[in-house]
Amino acid sequence: MIKVLIIDDEPMQRQGIVRLTPWSDFGAEVIGAAGSGMEGILLAREHRPDVLIVDIKMPGLSGLEVIARLREELEAEYIILSGYGEFEYAQQAISLGVCAYLLKPLDDEDLASAMRLAAEHIMERRLHLQAAKGAEINGTHLDLPEEEPVRGYLLHAVRHMEEHMAEPITVREVANELGLSVSYLHKLFARCGTSFSAYLTDCRLRRAGQMLREGDEKIYAVAAACGYQDTRYFSKIFQKHMGVKPTEYRHRKNL
Template identity: 45%
Template sequence: MIKVVIVDDEKMIREGLKAIMPWQEMGYEVVATAANGREGVEKFSEHRPDLMIVDIRMPGMDGLELIESVRALGGSTRFLILSGYADFEYAKRAIKLQTDGYLLKPVDEDELQQHLMKLRDILEAEASERLRAAAPKDRDQLFRELLEGTVELSKTDQDELNWTNGRILLLRLSGVSLESGELQAAVKERLVEAVEQEGRGFVFWHQQELVLALRDTYELDQAQQLLQQAIQDSAMDWVASAGRVVKGPCAWPASRADAQALLKEAFRYAGRQIITDGVEPVVPAWLPEEGDVPDNAAALADKVYYAVDAGNTEAAQRMLEGVGWSWYLTGTSEQELKSRLVQATHSIIHRLVQHRPELTREPGDYAPELLHAYRMSHFTDVIACVMQALETVVSRLDQGSSDQQIKRLIDFIHRNYNQQLRLEMLAEVFNYNSAYLGKLFKTKTGEYFNTYLDKVRIEHAKTMLAEGMKVYQVADRVGYLNADYFHTKFKKYVGISPTGYRKL
């Protein structure tokens, strides 16, 4: 039986889960329940369960802190997350902790049962693998030791392998679903059939990669085609790297070292290909100047927001790609880069929902699309994930004629008058030539852009001054970096100084 511990601060949930599921029929046994995170850790130490079903929000130690504590104690316990909140930050942390499911309360019985059935198959397969690994040294174990350079072949082993020249190819599979273990096993089976049964080499797992030890008669373009055929219907992402051709299995470590070095840089390359020294990494068509690279997610969101609000997804993608790649090239880690891009995109969507009435969905509804980016193995795929979320939003924004565009520009000014707006910048995000946009704006409004912006700012300033705010505070609040300049503009449009107006 697969041992289960249920952790939830609501007794009704704990007892309900025990009662509604046919645990024994599915091969499970609920060995304990816990009312909070600390008690959950105690129950883990006592029972060492195979699966823990954990509520996220609990007083004291929450569910994610519980998971971190259990991970620190060791073991291979699996986790299913329960939450009454479609909470972006919690979901993001749950992904990073490599949980096996994220279910919203009230729990759908069928959905939970599906998760449990899939988990059962995976846990049983893992148990079988552990038993096999505990058996006396087998062929794959010999291959792993050859790859590590920790064994010398006997004359008999050398004759049995019948190996002359060849190379090591490392294949990394990345699944995005609960069935990943099953899919990986299926991929290996196909590769074994295609490679070993035809005498072209050997296929075996080592650490996190599937290793293909290929004879030198097997060309890399053939290997590329082989991998595409073996993985094409699994919906899994993959990337592979190939080391140099070496003589004999005892030289495998040298070829493996080449492949490992290339695989470490896989994030820079496009997926579903074999990386060699001759393959060029992906580089965006545009990179910002050094001084134009924002240093955090919030600054990137400010930079991209205007383009998205204007419906110009091409400009938004260009900025996300260019800035993201600049961060990566200057040493930002892969995980930190993903976090920055996702956080920036989430911030943009949140601001759009706040300011655009035609957007009715809550920001959290987009969380699954954005969180998918954390699972991606390549920079281009991360960008594709965040852009998919943005384009979903942009598609719901009102577009239209030049009159509608000018109306949108005016709305944009009224929402963002306190920012450092420039016609040239807005022309880019609204996809217009700046000179043409300036003329169009003057024709439609009767005012030049800068004059219109000044008047909007001054009207807001009058309200703030009437409320008793100090002049320098008002200047900053309405978008003027210099209080003296604000004083000049205010007197020009109102006829008296800000101080005089404040005293009225």
């Protein structure tokens, strides 16, 4: 689920955004609504939102000051709300990397478009969560210990998982392939800060996301190619980890 925080000093606008926006359409929920920049910063630090909708001009801290303070602490998408007379702030907002710059009075469809764009960026980040660290094996990433033969065992295990992803892979099968005990293989993955099952799920969902982005296969075909024979279960797992259903994810990338 995508967590949204709203920061706006105008009560009617703030409450209208909370109540009238169809958050479930974006796989999102509002986790807080602040009436000032400082309150917004405190809520953001507490709840770690994925999207912040921020009024650009508020008493005390402005929306731009809020974003400047938080962008080094949060990996989030920012949607700015601005009055017609505040275009001079647009360039600074762009330099801060805001996702969208919306004019007041706020149009519902403009906000919906901004949320769809923000959701797409968030999905991409979640799919590539480990992309900045670890070893890359066929597009999959894992923090590997430096010593041998531990590194070699893990590389072999991951390659086997990638090559046989469509099959019902078990930890015992992979352990046998490596000539290891099941308990020792579990310990190797634990040393990387994950588990065998969690990493296998990550591999499968990463492949599923790639197929949904780059192809037009039916959802059941994507599920089967990633090792899920039950399409309903695949959709449930995908939504749990990605915040949206596979059909919604594909729809968003085509917008």
